[in-house]
Amino acid sequence: MGGLSTLDLTVIIAYLAGITAFGLYVSRRVKDTEGFFMGNRRFGKSLMVAQALMTGTRADYAIGVVGASYEIGMAGIWYQWMYIFSTPFFWLLSPIFRRARYTTTADFFEERFSKSLGVGYSFFALYLFMLWQGTIIKGAALTIAGITGVSETWIIWGVTMLFALFGVAGGLVATVNTDFIQGIFIIILSFMLIPFGLNAAGGFSGLHARLNPQMFSLLAAKELSLFTVTMLVISGLVGIVAQPHHMAVAGSGKTEMNCRVGWCYGNFIKRLCTIGWALTGVIAAALFAGVYGHKSRELVFGAMIKQLLPPGLIGLMIAAIIGTVIASCAAYMVSGSALFTRNLYKKFLKPEAGDAHYLFVGRVVSAALTVGSLLFALYLPSVVEATIHFVTIVAFVGVPMWVGIVWPRANSKGAWMSVIGSSTMFFVARKTGWGQGWQLLSALLVGFALAIIVSLATRPEPADRLRRFFTLLHTPVGEEKNLERVDLKVMAD
Amino acid sequence: MNVEENKITSETRQTLDVAPSIPRSKLEEEGHSLLIVDLLRLARTFSYRRYRLDVIGFLLAWLWVVLLLALGYWITRIGA
Numbered sequence: 001m002g003g004l005s006t007l008d009l010t011v012i013i014a015y016l017a018g019i020t021a022f023g024l025y026v027s028r029r030v031k032d033t034e035g036f037f038m039g040n041r042r043f044g045k046s047l048m049v050a051q052a053l054m055t056g057t058r059a060d061y062a063i064g065v066v067g068a069s070y071e072i073g074m075a076g077i078w079y080q081w082m083y084i085f086s087t088p089f090f091w092l093l094s095p096i097f098r099r100a101r102y103t104t105t106a107d108f109f110e111e112r113f114s115k116s117l118g119v120g121y122s123f124f125a126l127y128l129f130m131l132w133q134g135t136i137i138k139g140a141a142l143t144i145a146g147i148t149g150v151s152e153t154w155i156i157w158g159v160t161m162l163f164a165l166f167g168v169a170g171g172l173v174a175t176v177n178t179d180f181i182q183g184i185f186i187i188i189l190s191f192m193l194i195p196f197g198l199n200a201a202g203g204f205s206g207l208h209a210r211l212n213p214q215m216f217s218l219l220a221a222k223e224l225s226l227f228t229v230t231m232l233v234i235s236g237l238v239g240i241v242a243q244p245h246h247m248a249v250a251g252s253g254k255t256e257m258n259c260r261v262g263w264c265y266g267n268f269i270k271r272l273c274t275i276g277w278a279l280t281g282v283i284a285a286a287l288f289a290g291v292y293g294h295k296s297r298e299l300v301f302g303a304m305i306k307q308l309l310p311p312g313l314i315g316l317m318i319a320a321i322i323g324t325v326i327a328s329c330a331a332y333m334v335s336g337s338a339l340f341t342r343n344l345y346k347k348f349l350k351p352e353a354g355d356a357h358y359l360f361v362g363r364v365v366s367a368a369l370t371v372g373s374l375l376f377a378l379y380l381p382s383v384v385e386a387t388i389h390f391v392t393i394v395a396f397v398g399v400p401m402w403v404g405i406v407w408p409r410a411n412s413k414g415a416w417m418s419v420i421g422s423s424t425m426f427f428v429a430r431k432t433g434w435g436q437g438w439q440l441l442s443a444l445l446v447g448f449a450l451a452i453i454v455s456l457a458t459r460p461e462p463a464d465r466l467r468r469f470f471t472l473l474h475t476p477v478g479e480e481k482n483l484e485r486v487d488l489k490v491m492a493d
Numbered sequence: 494m495n496v497e498e499n500k501i502t503s504e505t506r507q508t509l510d511v512a513p514s515i516p517r518s519k520l521e522e523e524g525h526s527l528l529i530v531d532l533l534r535l536a537r538t539f540s541y542r543r544y545r546l547d548v549i550g551f552l553l554a555w556l557w558v559v560l561l562l563a564l565g566y567w568i569t570r571i572g573a
Contacts, residue, residue: 074569084561088554092529092547099527204572216569256525260550268557275565406532474518476525482516 004148008315015319019181019326020165041098041252048253048262049269050183054327055249057186057270060139062277062324067298069281070288073215077278080270082232086240087267090250093241094259096405097251099473101490104335105247105401106343112404112469113461114412115347120419122343124397125244129336129369133329134376139298140325144318146302156374159322163329164370181323183269189320190273196308197283210286231437238444239395241402245335256477280304329373337365392440396422399447403455405473408466414455422447 004012043051061080068076102108106125110118137156145152201207208216219226240246246263253259284300287307292300305317341362350357399422400415426443434442460466468488475482483490518525524545531538541548 074565077565081565084558088551088558089529091550091554092527095525095527096530206572208572213573216573218565218569257546260546264550264554268554268561271561272564275561275568278565279568405529470530471516473527473530474521475516476518476520479518479520482518486516 004314004318005311007312008318011312011315012319012322015316016162016322019323020162022181024165041254043253043258043262045253045258045261048258049266051252051331052249052263052266053183053269054186054324055245055331056267057273057324058136058139058328059143059189059321059324060136062189062273063139063143063298063301065274065277066281066284066301066304067292069278070284070292070300071294071297073211073217073285074278074282075217075219076281077218077274078229078232080274080277082229082236083240083267084271085233086237087264087271089237089240090264090267091260094250094253094263095256095476096473097247098253098256098259098477099475100251100469101472102247102251103342104339105242105244106339108247108401108404109415110343111465113400113410113415117400117412117415118343119348120416121242121244121397122339124393125339126336126369126372128244128394129332129339130372130376132332133370133373136325136328137373140321142298143302143305143321146299147306147314147318159325160329160370160374162322163326163333164367185320185323187269187273189317189324190276192313192317192320193280193304193308194276194283197280197287197304200308201283201286207283207286210289211282215282215285225437228435228437231440235392235395235440235444238402239392239398241405242394242398244339245332248331248335248338329370333366333369336369337362340365340369392426392443393423395440395444396426396447399444400451403448403451407452407455408470409460410451410455411458411461413458414451414453417454418447418451421450 065076065080068079070076100108100111102111104122104125106118106122109121137159140159141152141155144150144155148155198204198207201210219229250259250263253262281300284304288300288303291303305314309317341358345361345365346353346358396419400410400418403410403418404415422443425446426439429439429442471483471486471488472490480490522543524542526538526543526547528535528544528547528551
């Protein structure tokens with residue numbers, strides 16, 4: 001088939017058969033919605049690390065960083081390292097997600113602010129999930145089609161069927177359990193090309209001899225200046241709390257410590273892998289100088305796989321790419337269906353149905369979301385542009401979330417005005433032709449200012465709502481008897 | 494100040510004093526308190542003992558950040 005040897009095909013088929021069988025085997029335990037959406041909050045440290053690594057590490061990220069580093073050098077690393085300075089905050093944030101005991105991030109907005117904000121967030125999150133899945137599928141299909149010569153459409157459908165089977169059948173349990181195995185594959189994907197590439201380029205000294213010294217700088221004036229990187233880092237930190245799948249990634253551990261270790265150190269492994277992607281891009285710049293332009297630079301990853309790897313390892317690389325697609329997309333699909341089922345369907349369409357009915361709806365919605373994401377994949381200009389787009393828009397929603405956690409006086413009106421004001425400011429700044437860094441800075445400043453000013457000028461949230469919210473945040477996991485004492489029902493139960 | 498403004502001011506006070514109505518947590522006092530949740534009250538509430546887990550883990554995580562940055566920089570210098 002295409003450029004694949006029998007050995008490559010055997011590796012791919014063995015991998016896909018093994019991972020599907022394992023996912024379906026562990027999914028037998030899923031009997032209710034809490035199990036489907038949150039894995040019954042039973043995951044240990046190693047599974048939490050694997051979940052954070054795999055949900056946050058996608059083939060399209062690798063493809064984007066390799067492509068950017070091919071063009072601008074090691075500085076391309078910042079398209080993913082923008083979160084490196086946010087990562088220590090994951091240690092501080094994960095117990096907040098766990099203690100809130102919510103199933104979705106929309107639950108947070110509804111419980112802290114208002115029902116309208118919960119609904120608004122649900123629609124925003126469904127858009128994000130479909131955008132992400134579309135980006136992942138597009139990136140992977142682009143690369144695999146480049147290597148094998150198989151039609152991109154066929155690859156899109158094949159990969160989609162696989163992760164849909166996973167997510168629909170097993171929910172978060174299947175996803176997280178297979179993440180552990182796929183975590184090994186993502187590390188393989190990140191570093192496998194480097195020795196072959198260095199060998200072809202004449203080692204590190206060969207790289208330095210062939211390339212401009214600017215290609216080894218971690219900052220590039222051309223595309224990513226220090227100011228732009230700083231603003232991407234700040235936006236990343238503000239927006240990280242509002243990424244819809246993080247309620248499951250950071251809150252499904254058995255203990256708070258499991259959640260801390262999982263989210264924080266799973267992401268540190270990803271940052272390590274990012275070094276491998278950037279280095280791969282720099283090696284590609286030495287080996288494929290002038291072959292790909294700005295718009296086609298993301299094709300260089302597939303070209304390296306095809307030209308550098310021997311038979312068998314090409315199959316392993318394709319299996320690793322498919323593995324990241326399955327893991328990330330299945331996790332997003334489960335979180336998206338949780339949002340729809342709990343925050344829209346159960347609240348507004350059928351509030352009194354049994355858990356089996358909601359589990360069925362969750363599975364149907366999972367499949368529907370997947371179809372939506374296929375449509376998104378067709379219209380995305382590039383992986384890097386999609387990444388910047390989501391980092392930006394998610395920060396607008398992150399502002400009220402941060403303010404809501406640290407400042408009891410923040411209210412729903414302030415939160416709404418913050419989101420509307422910051423997104424308006426961003427689009428005005430963009431239309432006016434401001435630089436990327438200034439667009440982000442102005443939008444964030446307007447967002448924080450409006451959240452504070454409007455909250456102060458209007459009535460605070462009812463005291464009972466605030467008492468409920470902050471009591472949860474001040475009641476560590478393991479002290480649930482304190483909640484019973486004040487008659488506080490945990491939302492996820 | 495009209496009646497509506499009076500009401501808002503009173504509710505604001507209640508809002509900002511929401512913390513005292515929360516049940517006392519033994520774990521929070523022994524190191525499980527959360528820096529971000531208490532951010533605006535840290536001047537009054539901070540002690541290493543209360544925030545031990547957050548402080549140790551946060552500093553350790555920054556150490557990893559420094560190590561990763563150093564590794565990234567070191568890789569760019571190999572063979573130069």
